[in-house]
Amino acid sequence: MKLEYKESFADWYVHNRARFTPTNAALFSTLQKVGVRGRVLDYGGGDGCYAERLIQEGADQVIVLDASFPMLQAGKKRQEKEVSNIFFEAARGERIPHPSETFDLVFSNFCLHYIAHSAQAIREVCRVLKKNGAFVGTVSDVWLPMGSESLEDSTLPLTFAGGPPVPTLVKTGQRIREEMRAAGLRVVSWELPPNPTAAMAEGYPERDKIRIRSGLFVARKV
Numbered sequence: 644m645k646l647e648y649k650e651s652f653a654d655w656y657v658h659n660r661a662r663f664t665p666t667n668a669a670l671f672s673t674l675q676k677v678g679v680r681g682r683v684l685d686y687g688g689g690d691g692c693y694a695e696r697l698i699q700e701g702a703d704q705v706i707v708l709d710a711s712f713p714m715l716q717a718g719k720k721r722q723e724k725e726v727s728n729i730f731f732e733a734a735r736g737e738r739i740p741h742p743s744e745t746f747d748l749v750f751s752n753f754c755l756h757y758i759a760h761s762a763q764a765i766r767e768v769c770r771v772l773k774k775n776g777a778f779v780g781t782v783s784d785v786w787l788p789m790g791s792e793s794l795e796d797s798t799l800p801l802t803f804a805g806g807p808p809v810p811t812l813v814k815t816g817q818r819i820r821e822e823m824r825a826a827g828l829r830v831v832s833w834e835l836p837p838n839p840t841a842a843m844a845e846g847y848p849e850r851d852k853i854r855i856r857s858g859l860f861v862a863r864k865v
């Protein structure tokens with residue numbers, strides 16, 4: 644089962660977006676420490692709800708890249724006034740349509756765990772980053788107990804802020820960090836800020852064994 648942000652889900656997500664923000668304070672405090680400047684890619688940026696904030700923090704230009712046309716459309720609709728330095732781009736993160744070494748910063752809030760080939764996605768992020776550029780963002784970092792490792796890369800129903808179950812790939816933080824290093828990124832920090840809104844869906848048999856955490860990461864292209 645694969646989640647696509649089709650019109651109905653995109654509409655639900657955008658209207659409930661404000662409920663998914665418990666990690667925002669930690670995320671923006673980290674971004675301020677890293678520094679936001681130059682050309683920024685908001686990777687899996689959905690409706691671009693962070694783009695204006697990234698401009699306020701110091702970006703010259705933000706490109707919101709997302710695979711879901713309805714999510715991008717929602718962003719364009721919401722952005723009533725023309726903001727000349729925010730652009731929406733429909734593309735898959737496994738194949739970023741930009742030349743190598745284009746961006747000073749790649750930002751990504753809760754996207755990587757929807758991508759089956761996250762290793763390929765992370766290689767692409769690394770390719771489009773300038774040397775020493777930063778990759779900052781969040782990902783669902785699932786903790787699996789001994790004996791449940793085979794669940795990695797399977798799709799489990801998660802709920803966010805009490806919403807409908809969302810099919811989400813199981814990615815452990817350890818795996819994502821390995822994929823970052825293999826791509827040529829140095830993992831500078833990996834924190835686990837509280838995110839009480841994410842949970843396994845009610846009724847899932849392994850519900851009590853698995854912990855859904857949020858990984859807040861900073862990585863740099865070496």
Ligand SMILES: C[S@@+](CC[C@H](N)C(=O)[O-])C[C@H]1O[C@@H](n2cnc3c(N)ncnc32)[C@H](O)[C@@H]1O
Pocket residue numbers: 648660686687688689690691692708709710711714734735736737751752753754757758
């Ligand atoms: C949880 S939403 C996060 C959206 C936005 N970053 C935010 O915080 O509101 C995940 C987003 O990842 C996008 N996405 C999933 N797979 C993708 C892929 N392969 N390439 C690009 N975007 C993808 C979805 O369309 C969706 O907009």
